[in-house]
């Protein structure tokens with residue numbers, strides 16, 4: 479028997495300012511699955527992530543998160559079961575890595591006045607920092623931490639509240655290649671340590687998919703192009719269709735990469751100008767939306 483859905487979108491339509499942004503999206507995510515949410519700029523990924531995080535209501539259709547229907551449940555309560563890793567996390571002060579993790583318990587950006595952690599909470603924060611490889615950096619102040627360290631601290635912060643669903647919104651943005659690989663290793667280690675945790679990672683770049691990704695949904699122009707097991711979805715055909723550009727997808731040694739065929743401006747193979755053949759052009763190794 480398959481696990482209970484952690485997330486279920488049924489015929490979700492979303493309109494803003496007279497514009498239809500999502501046109502009837504269906505998606506089912508079950509416990510322990512690790513999804514990638516892929517698609518070009520403006521496809522609707524952030525909008526869908528807003529439903530997953532119980533931040534947005536659909537215009538029509540239904541969204542069930544952690545067994546609760548949006549519109550019938552207190553959102554603050556529901557959000558406690560959802561961890562969110564956002565590289566634009568707006569820390570303004572010089573709080574330490576350990577304090578950043580503790581804000582995952584308080585659900586705040588800074589530590590609240592008149593709140594101090596108990597010994598168990600401190601021990602948990604330190605254990606989480608060790609899990610993400612930041613044991614030696616727990617007293618480091620946020621402004622002195624590298625982007626990679628911040629990203630890993632934010633994973634520890636999100637895990638502090640013991641979420642059932644973890645959302646990762648372009649978490650490797652701004653990381654150099656070594657820091658990105660360390661970050662992906664942290665996600666792979668997390669997947670092995672917490673097999674029941676469900677994750678949804680948004681990215682434009684196939685190189686940013688952790689090896690432990692199990693499923694993918696590809697969005698384009700507000701509709702689902704394909705959704706299901708990652709091997710069936712992240713293919714040359716699906717990715718080329720979604721990005722309206724000929725893109726060769728390679729899966730080797732557990733990781734994915736994309737090679738986009740270059741098109742001259744105004745050529746018949748340029749994006750959005752009809753079916754792409756790529757004849758007579760050269761290959762450039764770039765991110766999917768390069």
Ligand SMILES: Nc1ncnc2c1ncn2[C@@H]1O[C@H](COP(=O)(O)OP(=O)(O)OP(=O)(O)O)[C@@H](O)[C@H]1O
Nearest residue numbers: 494495497499517518519520521522523524525526
């Ligand atoms: N509040 C809003 N009002 C009007 N249009 C919006 C609003 N929010 C999003 N949109 C539009 O909806 C479309 C989908 O936006 P969304 O941010 O979900 O895409 P995305 O796939 O996350 O894009 P990106 O990869 O560039 O972040 C875009 O065309 C965007 O301009």
